[in-house]
Amino acid sequence: MRMREFCIVMLAAVAIVNTTLAQAQSRFGIGRPATPAEIAGWNIDIDRDGHNLRAGSGSVSHGREVFDQQCSACHGARGEGGVGDKLVGGQGTLATAKPVKTVGSFWPYAPTLFDYIRRAMPQNAPQSLSNEDVYAVSAYILNLNGLLPADATLDAKTLSAIKMPNRNMFVGDPRPDVKNPNCLTDCGGNK
């Protein structure tokens, strides 16, 4: 009798747990639909292939003008760096004792320039540049790195087509890659 009661209680408990799980997997009806216009306004992500790049274009020469006004105070007159990152040079240094990581030497994907400049630069007024200005500054920085001719103009198609020199030098995470023998006694000491 007691066993039967116990079983009934247990069955009831299992039923409650199952009900709880089922409820946890159901929808809560929280939140409201996001409209396409709202998503388009907020989704400024540009991936490495250039998806979601905006209409418009910008030339190297216009980029130089924008750069002089908006960027050079921090990044130097020709991208040599200052308060802001060095943007130019360093190709061939990554495997040396003094690697110089710049857009030209290190960045694997050109569309990332548009994504980052648009969302975060200039640091004192992010998201203030027009799409044309962002294309133009991207073009100028690539030109300074010897990756685009001085008479070039960039748009969604041409920016996406650029192959950066360091594109194939990124690898996955191989860790754990370092093994400590875990000595406890008569160890060599810290070297």
Add this chain to the structure above:
Amino acid sequence: MTEPTDPGDDLAVTSRRRFLREGGALMGGAVLGGLAGSEVSAATENADNLPPNIPEWMKAPGDPMGSQLYGSPSPFEKGVIKNIPKNLPQYFSASGRTPLQDLDGIITPNGLFYERHHGGVPTIDPAQHRLMLHGLVDKPLIFTMDDLRRFPSQSRIHFLECSGNPVYTKPYGKTASDLVGLLSCAEWTGVSLKLVLQEAGLQPGAKWVVAEGADAAGLTRSVPIEKCLDDAMLVYSQNGERLRPQQGYPLRLLLPGFEGNMNVKWLRRLRVATEPTYSREETSKYTDLMPDGTAREFTFYMEAKSIITRPSGGQKLTTPGFHEISGIAWSGHGKISRVDVSVDDGKSWLQAELQEPVLTRALTRFRLPWHWDGQSAVIQSRATDETGYVQPTLAELLAVRGDNSFYHNNAIWPWRVAANGEVTNANA
């Protein structure tokens, strides 16, 4: 109230102010049972307050209720503050460190939690904040903060650590905070990200979630869907109160065990995608350059690590004899299973006691009793986590990764205790 520099300026009781003045330049920590911070000058003892006399603070009422509507530490602890590098070219993309050597236990007070920002700290009205969830979902959604707080909540204790903590190259820091102070631990409250994703309905091909902050950097990182459906959280509270602005108020992503910058603060958007977004932060910044010129990308987990915080660099043992060695250990891969401590420059190791609770992806406090004989000594700790992984030495790390990789340095860090009791960085 005529002496604005007096540390007791806000105290009503005159005798306290006199004591503080006579105490001279009081900094945090003062004298801790035989252990002194190097920048700490001991208070001049006022015999009037010592046995057999009755101390002044017992002879008059203390501060009335309501003197502080939001409590702050004793004025005697005013030196326990964030460790912020001096003379940086700019402070909008910068970091401030937790004073690990001044803290006990495993929970970091909210005011001392480490900070790393990429475009300053935004001031966000929670009533105007929205989280957008879109991409490969059945139903793109927008949530208010009230919406998110309606979901079933959970609270968990986890550490957060910046990926560059510390770098591999000299000059190495002097204190535990200088070395690994981009590390803190808190109890986080929020909603399981899995629940929120299920609310929108994941579509086939959903492999990554791209998270974006509402700061001036629009900081963007891609997170594998496996993590999002495991222990990831959308967090609105920290140690019982709402997030501090420096920690992402009103909403941040929490990815237990993943490098700090992926735990996107001021979270405003989640885009479900097939591919990572390859943002600037996850390509040109938070990637680890190897000696052969390749760079490791998507190096998410912070591996097992530990450091002795007491005694540690900048402190001083004031007398030979008993001293407890105490420190913290943590692993992005789970629980700490063991910490060994060496007091003889790594020749032999002793198993330290782990303070309960030992939690997954949280700081674990360890302790080892030690009788210091007054001779020069090198002390260090070595953590092992539940996967069996053992914290390596700096030399072991450098042999594999070189010194250009910048991030994910989880080296054992030895402290040298000089015969005069001064503790310094033995690798410096």
